[in-house]
Amino acid sequence: MGPYINKTYRSWLASTIAITLVYSGVGAGIVAASAKKEIPHNAPAVATKSAATNVSTSATQSPESARSGGQTSDAQLSKASSRAFESFRSPAFELATWLRAPFWYEVVQWSGSGISGMSDGLGTHAQYRFPASLVVNSEGHLIVADSRNHRLRSIDQSGQTKTIAGAFIEEASSAQPQGGWHDGDATSSLLNEPSGLAADGQGHLYVADSGNHVIRKLSKDGKMTTIAGDGLAGWKDGAGKEAQFNYPRAVTISADGTLYVADTLNHVIRMVDNNGQVTTLNARSKRIVEYVPGAISAAGDYRDGKLSEALFNEPSALAWDKQGRLLVSDTGNNRIRAIDLSAGTVETIAGAAPKYASNALYAEGSYKDGSALTASFNHPAGLAVTQEGGIVVADRWNHSIRYIMNGQVYTIAGKGSQDGKWNGLASEARFHEPVAVAVLPNGSIAVADGFNNAIRLLYRYELPVDLKHAPPKEAAMVYNRQVAGQDAAPFKDKETLLISLRGMEHITQFRTVWTPERQEARLIMGETSYLLRAGHTDVQKIEQGRQTSLTLSAAPVIRDGRLFVPAPFFTEQLGFDIRWLPEQRALIVRDKLHVRYTNRQSLATSNNP
Secondary structure, X not given: OOOOOXXXXXXXXXXXXXXXXXXXXXXXXXXXXXXXXXXXXXXXOOOOOOOOOOOOOOOOOOHHHHHOOOOOOHHHHHHHHHHHHHHOOOOOOOHHHHHHOHHHXXXXXXXXXXXXXXXXXXXXXXXXXXEEEEEEOOOOOEEEEEHHHOEEEEEXXXXXXXXXXXXXXXXXXXXXXXXXXXXXXXHHOEOOOEEEEEEOOOOOEEEEEHHHOEEEEEOOOOEEEEEEOOOOEOOEOEEHHHOEXXXXXXXXXXXXXXXXXXXHHHOEEEEEOOOOEEEEOOOOOOEEEEEEOOEEEEEOOOEOEEHHHOEOOOEEEEEEOOOOOEEEEEHHHOEEEEEEOOOOEEEEEEOOOOOOOOOOOOOOOOOEOEEOOOOEOOOEEEEEEOOOOOEEEXXXXXXXXXXXXXXXXXXXXXXXXXXXXXXXXXXXXXXXXXXXXXXXXXXXXXXXXXXXXXXXEEEEOOOOOOOOOOOOOEEEEEEOOEEEEEEEOOEEXXXXXXXXXXXXXXXXXXXXXXXXXXXXXXXXXXXXXXXXXXXXXXXXXXXXXXXEEEEOOOOOEEEOOEEEEEXXXXXXXXXXXXXXXXXXXXXXXXXXXXXXXXXXXXXXXXXXX
């Protein structure tokens, strides 16, 4: 979670997570307590800033930050925040705007409670068991291969989830869903760990039914059929159901209707033409490893060059890039490859050269951003291509979402190899084995977060639609995506942005006690309190009876009957991300973690800044 959020704050934040914050208006309530009083709304309100640091509220440096030696000033933040915000026209992920202002991107939980189970419903009322693949169908709905429920699910633009294929069979010994193989009506059909999806323009879906070792088709009229594979694990080319696959995990369709399959445990790419003929496109690996003493297995290998001679190691995802190449997530080699079907060649476009330990099934994985061919992945899985041509990668064992564009690899969500289950700013979010990604019609990125049993969204923050311009001397106060009212506008003292404590009190619901004769205020949150004084940079912090001292880089100031404090106090001590948009006269206060939204539909459909 980071050093800026202490244990008490985490408890307080968790306890308020479901509260809808409403601005309480202007009203002065004074409670006598000897010389101390609850701060009236026309009195100063307090806050602080941590000593030796200039404010830097994003985990990734902007170009301005890099030029200033790694520190980001309040002036730079205000300028970058406003400019980057204005440059956005949709929730879409765009590299240029992310590079300039990554702090505007967030991760939210769109569908799934996070608890392994099976239920339809709106948003987090739905349940999944390891969602493994995503595709957007011709109606703009997100289709989910819910692998361990052995079903296909559909999420509409409002976030409503419903089951569209697969019946329930319970395993007697475990009461868990049991896979099967049965064609027919979608609702009575049986699947077994579906792990790959594709959609054509006519409303049909194609399924890599991994546990059944077959490729299925769900027609737009709700009929499930098997189009390739005999149901036995093996390798065999041939016509339709005479062919054999071994745990195929991905399928995609070309413009002419040809299907391409990542036949994962055969370590090959297969083609299913319009006549149902199955053909293997690349060479089969001959590598055999003794992965534990006494146990041997066929394993994949690595080779670029001619497609007919190329080697893969457990390819697990496919996508088309803007040049018409077939992209392959070569999972066991920790590389992203591209097949030029017209030239019959394979090349690596991202990932360092694979290194194999003795008798290792997979190349060694790691984590590194930077130049594409020296960057590192760890079991990369799902692929998607954005509107601008960038490649989104679900880097499974790094628990991160990566982005490939212009010969560089970036981490756009997640924290390296740290797993978790947190929503919030993209740089602070945590995933647990993300295995699939899809770009929604509005350009936001859906993520199948496997072991978190949820569908998450990565997208650019949008101002509330009901935000109105504040009067000249005031600012609109926005908490996450809710307008919380208006208060005195922030101002800059040299390079430090100072914020009205009263406005922050309304937004966050912490409590402040004002002692007028000393011009000091105590900010209270659960068992933690801060004592702040106008004109002084020293702050006393008391947490569970233990007192420590902090030093602010600028002193709180009384102005127009309010106490203004440096913005970094709230970012560093209380864990908020704070952005001042001068053109909109709006102060945006967001939780770095636990971002809350009340309008789910806007996440998937909105295009308004």
